[in-house]
Amino acid sequence: MKRRAGPDGMHFFDRRTGLNVLFDEVDVPETQWARAPRQVSIALTNACDLACPFCYAPKTAAVLDADRLCAWIDELDAEGCLGIGFGGGEPTLYRRLPQVSRHAAERTSLAVTMTTHAHRLTPQLIDALAGALNFVRVSVDGVGATYEEQRGRPFTELVQRLTCIGQTFRFGLNCVVNTQTLPDLDAVADLAASTGATELLLLPERPASGRPGSSPHTVAALHQWITNYPGPVALTLGEGDTGSLPTAQPFPRERGLRTYAHIDAAGTLRRTSYHSAGEPVDDRGVLAALDRLQQKDVA
Numbered sequence: 001m002k003r004r005a006g007p008d009g010m011h012f013f014d015r016r017t018g019l020n021v022l023f024d025e026v027d028v029p030e031t032q033w034a035r036a037p038r039q040v041s042i043a044l045t046n047a048c049d050l051a052c053p054f055c056y057a058p059k060t061a062a063v064l065d066a067d068r069l070c071a072w073i074d075e076l077d078a079e080g081c082l083g084i085g086f087g088g089g090e091p092t093l094y095r096r097l098p099q100v101s102r103h104a105a106e107r108t109s110l111a112v113t114m115t116t117h118a119h120r121l122t123p124q125l126i127d128a129l130a131g132a133l134n135f136v137r138v139s140v141d142g143v144g145a146t147y148e149e150q151r152g153r154p155f156t157e158l159v160q161r162l163t164c165i166g167q168t169f170r171f172g173l174n175c176v177v178n179t180q181t182l183p184d185l186d187a188v189a190d191l192a193a194s195t196g197a198t199e200l201l202l203l204p205e206r207p208a209s210g211r212p213g214s215s216p217h218t219v220a221a222l223h224q225w226i227t228n229y230p231g232p233v234a235l236t237l238g239e240g241d242t243g244s245l246p247t248a249q250p251f252p253r254e255r256g257l258r259t260y261a262h263i264d265a266a267g268t269l270r271r272t273s274y275h276s277a278g279e280p281v282d283d284r285g286v287l288a289a290l291d292r293l294q295q296k297d298v299a
């Protein structure tokens, strides 16, 4: 298990099972707190072969250098980060995805996850990634014709991919929630349960590409659906999307850049992928960029 010291106590994390144990009675001096964020998402490339109407990924061409990326991964691991999440664009279009994932799996104790549309996860690529990814998040926005309208790919092909993915990886579904996908939530939850997904992440659509994002009415309907949800698959929501729903806050004292940061495909560190302000990660490394970003916010 990996150990992380912080303002809330001593945190142990098992990347194989996803088990978290926090000893909050342990008072850790500030000088010993982990310096890296608990979780870092990394956009490997801006390239994508789909054209989803709600996509907020940057459309400028950018891709991370694999050797620099491996050095950043090592640094994050050494500084107490628990997990990295590969995304994009579409991470399966990143040529060195298997090598970089394997580096993280074999040379560090970080949990490695990936968010993908799954249509390029062939049996060959699944074999190349087996044992190197701890969790796979598959974007599934609605079912049947709704999915095909949002993603422009055959829904039957997606279901076949989910079956293959489930034979090798622990996985969850990500669902963008908007007026089109809201009526399909029951069916998406059924799909998650029937394919063996362990988690359903619900993502109200963000304003992007001239679209306004989910309306307050849609978000209220989503919260109502969550309140009435009887299914077996765990539901998750982003930190800013919970509204008045009752949620647990396991790390109340660990905030901001200590919890999460994002590195985009141009190598810029940001608070999240939605934030425009950032600091380039240069030869001084990720933690130095993190410090500069933090100072910028204070100034």
Ligand code: SF4
Binding pocket: 048, 049, 050, 051, 052, 054, 055, 056, 057, 088, 089, 090, 117
């Ligand atoms: S699959 Fe993801 S990155 Fe690609 S267009 Fe859709 S939302 Fe954007």
